[in-house]
Amino acid sequence: MQTTITLSTHGPGLYEFTREVEAFTHGQGNGLLTLFCQHTSCSLIIQENADPDVQRDLQAFFQRLAPPADDPSMNYLVHRTEGPDDMPAHIKAALTQTSLSIPVSGGRMALGTWQGIYLFEHRDAPHTRRVVAHFLRAD
Numbered sequence: 001m002q003t004t005i006t007l008s009t010h011g012p013g014l015y016e017f018t019r020e021v022e023a024f025t026h027g028q029g030n031g032l033l034t035l036f037c038q039h040t041s042c043s044l045i046i047q048e049n050a051d052p053d054v055q056r057d058l059q060a061f062f063q064r065l066a067p068p069a070d071d072p073s074m075n076y077l078v079h080r081t082e083g084p085d086d087m088p089a090h091i092k093a094a095l096t097q098t099s100l101s102i103p104v105s106g107g108r109m110a111l112g113t114w115q116g117i118y119l120f121e122h123r124d125a126p127h128t129r130r131v132v133a134h135f136l137r138a139d
Helices: 018-025 052-065 086-095
Strands: 002-009 013-016 031-037 042-048 099-105 115-121 127-137
Touching: 002 013, 002 018, 002 115, 013 052, 018 031, 018 115, 018 127, 031 042, 042 052, 042 086, 042 099, 042 127, 052 086, 115 127
Parallel strands: none
Antiparallel strands: 002 127, 013 115, 031 099, 031 127, 042 115
């Protein structure tokens, strides 16, 4: 079973889409869910969904880790044709994940109490992002 989840972003940040994935796996029995992001300048993460400070701190950390290409600390970057946010976005995506695997038991994802599934947008401009969800039933 497979579907594509489309997400609209409006700049850097974490966009939770746990509910959309829950709707896809609901009642499907036991198996393995794979999520795959079809882009190279955003990523997927499982992260705390209770305290918004966690999201702010993660964004601040990655901003410090890979600032825009026009920052003096990034003058070594060569790829700049798509703007100063593009190559840092690729770096951030390379350091995180473009796919996730989540066990499903009794039609429910085996996420922890405070865990949510997020698309981590690394670009400044709005984008339409696609995540392929594939469920492999085990029973």
